[in-house]
Amino acid sequence: MAILSRREQLMELFPTAPAYRVKQVEEGVFSDAKGWEDLRGLPADMRATLTAKIPWMTVHSETVQESRKKDTFKAALTVEGGVIESVLMLNRREQWTICVSSQLGCAMRCTFCATGKMGLTRNLTEDEIVDQYRFWMSFLKDRPELPPRISNVVYMGMGEPLANYDAVKRSLQLLLKHTDLGETRITVSTVGVLPRLEQILTDKEWPHVKLAVSLHSADPVTRKEIVPTSYDDFLPKLEEWTKQYLRILGNRRHHLTFEYVMLKDVNDSPRHAELLAKLVKRAGAIKVNLIPYNFTDSVYTCSTDNAIETFLKILEDEGVIATRRRTMGEDIAAACGQLIVLKQKTPAN
Ligand code: SAH
Numbered sequence: 001m002a003i004l005s006r007r008e009q010l011m012e013l014f015p016t017a018p019a020y021r022v023k024q025v026e027e028g029v030f031s032d033a034k035g036w037e038d039l040r041g042l043p044a045d046m047r048a049t050l051t052a053k054i055p056w057m058t059v060h061s062e063t064v065q066e067s068r069k070k071d072t073f074k075a076a077l078t079v080e081g082g083v084i085e086s087v088l089m090l091n092r093r094e095q096w097t098i099c100v101s102s103q104l105g106c107a108m109r110c111t112f113c114a115t116g117k118m119g120l121t122r123n124l125t126e127d128e129i130v131d132q133y134r135f136w137m138s139f140l141k142d143r144p145e146l147p148p149r150i151s152n153v154v155y156m157g158m159g160e161p162l163a164n165y166d167a168v169k170r171s172l173q174l175l176l177k178h179t180d181l182g183e184t185r186i187t188v189s190t191v192g193v194l195p196r197l198e199q200i201l202t203d204k205e206w207p208h209v210k211l212a213v214s215l216h217s218a219d220p221v222t223r224k225e226i227v228p229t230s231y232d233d234f235l236p237k238l239e240e241w242t243k244q245y246l247r248i249l250g251n252r253r254h255h256l257t258f259e260y261v262m263l264k265d266v267n268d269s270p271r272h273a274e275l276l277a278k279l280v281k282r283a284g285a286i287k288v289n290l291i292p293y294n295f296t297d298s299v300y301t302c303s304t305d306n307a308i309e310t311f312l313k314i315l316e317d318e319g320v321i322a323t324r325r326r327t328m329g330e331d332i333a334a335a336c337g338q339l340i341v342l343k344q345k346t347p348a349n
Contacts, residue, residue, distance in 0.1 A: 003080060005170075006127045009054050014046070025050070030134065030178035032141070059084070059131045064139070065332040072329030074339075077135065079104060079128050082121050084158055085339040086132040088139070088150075089328050095151035096140070100132045101339070102168055103159025108191050110214075111226050112261060114296040114333075114340035115158045123164040129171035132157075133179065153181060155188040156212075158339050162188070162196035172207045183209050189259065190214065191229060197241050201248055208249055212289070213238065215258040217267040218275040226266065235279065242283040250285065257287045261337070262303035262311070264293075273311045277318035288315055288322040294335035 004012070010025060011017075021042070028039040036042075036050040059077040066073050071090040076083050087099040106113070107120035133153065140148050153175060155161040161168045168188065175181055186209040190197070197213075200206045215238075217223040223230045245256060258280065262268050280286050290312065293302040303311070308324060315322040327335050 003125050005125050006054060006058075013049060013053055021046070026174075027178060029056075030174075034138075057131055057134065058125065058127045059086075059135055061135065061139075065334070067329045067332050067334065072332065072334050073139070074329060074332050074334035075135065075139075077132065079124065084124070084128075084132075085334075086135065086157055087329060087334045087339075088136050089334075090147070091152060093151055094147055095149045096136070096147065097152040097154060098133060098136050098150055099154050099157045100129055101157035101159050102129060102155055102161040102164050102171075106159045107163065108160050108227070108229050110191065110216075110337075111228065112263060112293060112296065112298050112300050113337040114298075115337070117297070118158075118340055120159075123167055124159070126167045126170035126174060129167065130174045133175060150179075151181075151185060153186045155186075156336060160191050160193065162190045162193040165196050165199065169203075169206055172209055173205070176207055183207055184255070186210065187212055187257075191227060192234065192238055194234070194237055194241060197238075197245075201241075201244055210255045210257070211245075212257040212259050214261075215276070215279075216261050217272060218279040219267070219272060222267050222272070226261075226263065239279060239283045242286065246284040246286075255287060256285075257289050259289050259291055261291045261293050262308050264301045264303045264307070266300065268303040268307045268311055270310065270314055273314035274318075277315050277320050280315075280320045281318065288320055289325055290322060291325045291336055292327055294327060294330060294338050296338055296340075 010022060024041055033039055035056045036047050039047060059079055062076040062078050062083060064073055064075045073088040075086050077086055082104045084101040084104055086101060089097045091097045101124065103123050104121040105118040106115045109116040133150065136150060140146055155168065172186065175186065176183065188209055189212040192213050216226055218235060220232065220235055242256065276288065280288060290308060292308065293300055312322055312324060329335050
């Protein structure tokens with residue numbers, strides 16, 4: 001059974017509500033209010049119906065873990081049918097970046113990623129995605145000793161955002177409309193679902209947030225091995241798409257990144273770096289973000305520091321802009337690819 005969004009439930013309950021009421025409700029959800037009853041601008045009977053019928057929150061905190069350095073928090077959040085994870089990380093601006101999940105589990109089975117092992121249960125709704133933002137906002141309100149502002153959102157938690165295109169799109173629209181986040185402060189990360197990437201090129205309603213494509217190898221055989229949803233002509237097609245994207249949307253505000261997880265003796269040789277540099281140079285102004293592999297239950301280990309530095313140097317010598325991602329929250333398994341909900345739960349500390 002499909003789960004109705006808050007907006008759909010609202011329309012069902014109040015089919016004749018004037019537009020300004022709907023707007024009041026939608027804005028109220030993102031305000032400091034703690035429940036429907038706090039929205040004093042709404043008539044009392046409407047508040048009572050909302051309280052009885054529509055949950056104020058679609059995600060409920062199970063546990064929140066805190067890293068030793070106190071710069072990363074990971075929440076296990078109960079949603080209908082399971083538990084998702086969401087992460088809060090201190091960024092260089094001393095503000096927070098949140099990492100949100102877009103699906104309960106994931107169907108992509110990337111061999112180095114823990115979430116892939118769960119399989120896919122279902123897509124999250126737009127509300128379950130934006131409620132991760134609301135959850136962290138209210139968490140920060142209760143912790144006045146922490147910086148108060150969430151300045152960035154990355155769709156890099158559980159799930160493949162573009163496999164849940166419509167809900168992700170609506171969640172982006174809601175965040176842009178009701179929070180102080182701008183398009184360049186939000187990044188959607190994708191394994192590279194080409195039909196959806198193509199849709200973005202012509203979809204007038206798709207907000208032009210930043211995109212990150214999880215490339216992980218510019219060698220077709222290696223990519224297929226670690227990203228099993230890859231296929232024979234994926235790389236030339238991605239290159240073609242990239243050129244189009246940069247032509248249509250490629251001003252400075254629309255950054256495109258290729259993510260590249262560094263796996264020892266798998267995709268980290270100088271030959272792989274050369275292949276990557278060549279692809280990037282053919283495709284255009286793309287940044288490369290090298291992600292040191294974070295431990296999960298897999299056959300891989302992280303590339304050595306030396307290998308990563310050599311790899312970076314080859315890219316830089318070729319004129320490719322490349323950075324190395326800081327790893328955060330490893331001690332609470334909150335780093336990239338470590339989000340998995342195990343049967344036994346870890347208590348909050
Ligand atoms: N499905 C989206 C979001 C995944 S998580 C995507 O594929 O982009 C964000 C990034 O973390 C992706 O690039 C993903 O490949 C990477 N990742 C997954 N497991 C990892 C691990 N164990 N160590 C480091 N990065 C990992």
